Each structure stands twice: as structure tokens, then as C-alpha cells.
Amino acid sequence: MPAGIDYEAVFRALPGGAILLTPDLVIADVNEAHLRLSGRPRDVQLGRPLFEVFPDNPADPHGARGLEASLRRALATRAPDSMPLHRYDVEAPGRPGVYEERYWSTVNAPVIGPDGEVQLLVHRVEEVTELVRARRAEAGAEREQMEAQLYSRARELQEINERLRQVQAREREVVLALQEAMLPAPRPVGHHRAAVRYRPAIGALNVCGDWYDLAELPGDRMAVAVGDVVGHGLEAACVMGQLRSALGAAALVAPGPARALETLGLYARSVEGAESATAVQVTVDWTTCTLTYSSAGHPPPALLHPDGAVEFLDRATDPPLGARPEHVPRPEARTPFTDGTVLVVYTDGLIERRREDIDVGLGRLSDSLTRHRGADAETLADALLAELLPPGGATDDTALVIIRL
Structure with a gap:
């Protein structure tokens, strides 16, 4: 360590906002940039719990949950x-x-002491409020700039992935933490609720390469995504987390699912292990009663109509992520829906079996949906898993999202 450097002065002069937290999430110090961002003097913050100084908004009580999960x-x-x-x-x-x-x-980073224990957490923030607002208003004109920031984000995630590889001796603990972070418990998106299920493959340390995500969009809209990374265990979980985060960010600014998957496909080329990953995204618009969707090599979502008929959304299917040597625009399709229709988005573990044509599995899914057409979303999710997964456990992961429209 170079002699004569005043690291306290360096911390206070950092251009980005930063807080030092104890392992109990009590504020130990705050730099000048964060004081300006928060509008709160240092003496009001020091020695107090983080979420006491910065309480959650009762009208949007999700910010503190995600931040605390990241710190943990x-x-x-x-x-x-x-x-x-x-x-x-x-x-x-x-x-x-x-x-x-x-x-x-x-970004939240631990400071490890000489005894190998975490002494402090560095909580570094950059405010992007104005950027988000500008992109909501001018998403088309600023799309390229957003993609550049997404690629920068990708490099940060790759660095995290590399650090995770260095803790292979604690793989079980890391994998369980990743499972909680990457596949969170279901929560309402806007005033809509989805039933979600995840079943890992046998012997895969309880986490594999399948994932799901739901995001609230401007207006009465929701983006529903499901994806599948080849492989199991820690490496697949790392790739899964990177792709899920990247698609979630792209969905906020892309004009539709096809453009979001195009951005994800470009990003996937830089992620080792993302080759041949599949994903599908469906945008539900309750104002216009339409579904807009695009698929990158993924099994088609299913629509269960009130009369029991099942329709597969297969008019916008393209090869998996990173499969083409050159960038080509992805297809996108739109279909209307009526009240009482059920959207079912899933990964291939639900329908595919070895030495069996995929149409057989799609037929099983269709028959099961028709039999249970009157069930609520949670009951239907349990029924599909009970009827379609092998009794002894599946050899592939299964993710499932069901929404009654």
C-alpha cells in the first residue's frame, strides 16, 4: 500500500455517492457526493440504520427489499x-x-478484515432518475445510448461472475444465495398477480439455468419473460443471472419484445456460457387487450381461452441467442385476448422428454390446460407440475409463469 495517501480524504472526494455500512447495516460514514444526493447532513445519518435514514415509500414498497437482499x-x-x-x-x-x-x-461490496470476516460494506450509488425519465419520453431516439450503458453493465456483471468462480470451495452456499436473488418470491406487478413455479433438475444443487422475470411497464402493461441456459450448477446460475438482469433492463426501454431480445442477443455474445440460451418475452397490454411476443428458440407460450381451446404463440420464433454470426432483426407478433384467457409461459422441462417429439409434449400440455380451464392461476400451476413432470423428478429444470388475463 503506497505510503502517505489519505484514504479518508479519497473516500470523501469520490465523485460517486458512497456509504460505509457495518454488517448490521448501520451507517458508519458517508462521502460528500452522497450527502449531496440525499440532501441529509452527515450528523443525521451517522450511527443510524440505513433503512431508518432512508425509509421505503409506502406507495411503492419494493425498493428497500431489493436493496437489503443485495446487501445480504x-x-x-x-x-x-x-x-x-x-x-x-x-x-x-x-x-x-x-x-x-x-x-x-x-453496487454493494464487502470489505474483508484481517480475520477474514466482513468488517464493512461499501454501498456505491449513481442516480439515473433523469436518464430514466428522458428515456421514457424519447425511448426511440435514445435507444443506442441505452444499449451502450447496458453493455457497460454487462462488463460489471462479468467481473462479478469471475469473482464468484474464485469461491468454488463454498459453491453450495453461493448457489443457495443466488437462487434466492435470481428467482425471487412472486409479487404483484401493478395490480396484477402471477403464479410462478420453479423446479430444479435432480442433483443440480437446487439451482440451474432456467429463469423467469416479470416487470411493470408504463401504462397498464407487464413484460413476462422466461429463459433457459444450457447446463446446471453455479456456472449456469451465473449466466442465468446476467441474462435475466440484461433482459429486464432492456425491457424498460425497448419498444417491444423483439427489440429487447435483439439487445439481449448482442449482449449474450460477450457472455461465456450463454451460447444457445433461449428466451421468450410477452408484453401484456390490458388497455388494448393484446399480447405482443417474440421468441429466441424457446417453446411457444400457450393461451388457454375461456372455452377450453388452447392456442400456442408460435408466429414469432427465431434461433436461440447468439446463434447467428451477424445481427438480424427478430420477428414479433401480436394477438388479442379476452377476459378470462390464461397466459402460460414455461421452459422446456415442462414438456420435453428424451426420444420424444416436442409435439407430443405440447399435446400433453394442451390437454392438461383444457381439463383445468376453470382453475385459478395458483391451482392451475400446481396441477400442471403434478401432471406433466415425471414422478421421480425431472432431468431438466422447469420454470412456469401463469397469468389470468
Whole structure:
């Protein structure tokens, strides 16, 4: 370590906002950039729990949950944890109960002491609120700029992946932490609720390469995505997390599922292990009662109509991610829906069996959906898994998302 460097002065002069937290998530120090971002003096923050100084907005109570989960992951894995672009509203200084909508890019990194234990957490934030607002208004004109930032985000995620590879001796603990982070418990998106299920393959340390994601979009819209990475265990989980985060970020600004998958495909070329990964994204628009979808080599989503008829969304299917040597625009299709229709998005573990044509598995799915057409989403999800997965356990992962439209 070079002599004569005042690291306290360096911390305070950092251009990006940063907080030092104890393992109990109590604020130990705050740099000048973060004081300016938060609008709160240092003496109001020091020695107090982070979520007491920055309480969650009751009208949008999801910011603190995601941040706390990231901090806990950094503590558990002893490795930096980068969060996807996320919303965390801040209470206006001097105006209790009045929250300002804010968006952040966040990295949480542990500081390891001589005894090998985590002494502090560095909570680094960059505010991107104005960028998000500008892109909502001018998404088309600023798409290329957003993609450039997405690639920068990809490099950060690759660095995290490399650090995770260095803790192979603790693979079980890391994998369990990743499972909790990458496949969170279901929550309402807007005023809509989805039934989600995840079943790992036999002997895969409880986490593999399948994933699902749901995101609220402007207007009464929801983006539903499911993907599948080849392989099992820690490496597949790392790739899964990178692709899920990248597609989630792209969905916020892309004009539709096809453009979001195009961006993901370009990104997948830089991720080792992402070759031949598949994904499908469906945008549900309750205002126009339409579904817009695009698939990168993934099994087609199913629509269960109120009369029991089953329709597979297979009019916008393209090769898996990174399969083409050159970039080609992906197809996109749109279909209307009526009240009571059920959208079913899944991975191939639900339908595919060795030495069996995929049409046989799609037929089983169709028959099961028709038999249970009157069930609510949670009951239908359980029924599909009970009827379609092998009794002794599947040899491939299975992710399933069901939404009654």
C-alpha cells in the first residue's frame, strides 16, 4: 500500500455517492457526493440504520427489499453484488411523508478484515432518475445510448461472475444465495398477480439455468419473460443471472419484445456460457387487450381461452441467442385476448422428454390446460407440475409463469 495517501480524504472526494455500512447495516460514514444526493447532513445519518435514514415509500414498497437482499448477498458471498437498475424513492428533506421518485445504479461490496470476516460494506450509488425519465419520453431516439450503458453493465456483471468462480470451495452456499436473488418470491406487478413455479433438475444443487422475470411497464402493461441456459450448477446460475438482469433492463426501454431480445442477443455474445440460451418475452397490454411476443428458440407460450381451446404463440420464433454470426432483426407478433384467457409461459422441462417429439409434449400440455380451464392461476400451476413432470423428478429444470388475463 503506497505510503502517505489519505484514504479518508479519497473516500470523501469520490465523485460517486458512497456509504460505509457495518454488517448490521448501520451507517458508519458517508462521502460528500452522497450527502449531496440525499440532501441529509452527515450528523443525521451517522450511527443510524440505513433503512431508518432512508425509509421505503409506502406507495411503492419494493425498493428497500431489493436493496437489503443485495446487501445480504454481499455479506453472505463476500463478493461485490451489482443490482439491476432499480427504483428507490427518497423522502424529501424537511417534508415527512413526501417521497420523490428516484432511480439508481447500485453496487454493494464487502470489505474483508484481517480475520477474514466482513468488517464493512461499501454501498456505491449513481442516480439515473433523469436518464430514466428522458428515456421514457424519447425511448426511440435514445435507444443506442441505452444499449451502450447496458453493455457497460454487462462488463460489471462479468467481473462479478469471475469473482464468484474464485469461491468454488463454498459453491453450495453461493448457489443457495443466488437462487434466492435470481428467482425471487412472486409479487404483484401493478395490480396484477402471477403464479410462478420453479423446479430444479435432480442433483443440480437446487439451482440451474432456467429463469423467469416479470416487470411493470408504463401504462397498464407487464413484460413476462422466461429463459433457459444450457447446463446446471453455479456456472449456469451465473449466466442465468446476467441474462435475466440484461433482459429486464432492456425491457424498460425497448419498444417491444423483439427489440429487447435483439439487445439481449448482442449482449449474450460477450457472455461465456450463454451460447444457445433461449428466451421468450410477452408484453401484456390490458388497455388494448393484446399480447405482443417474440421468441429466441424457446417453446411457444400457450393461451388457454375461456372455452377450453388452447392456442400456442408460435408466429414469432427465431434461433436461440447468439446463434447467428451477424445481427438480424427478430420477428414479433401480436394477438388479442379476452377476459378470462390464461397466459402460460414455461421452459422446456415442462414438456420435453428424451426420444420424444416436442409435439407430443405440447399435446400433453394442451390437454392438461383444457381439463383445468376453470382453475385459478395458483391451482392451475400446481396441477400442471403434478401432471406433466415425471414422478421421480425431472432431468431438466422447469420454470412456469401463469397469468389470468
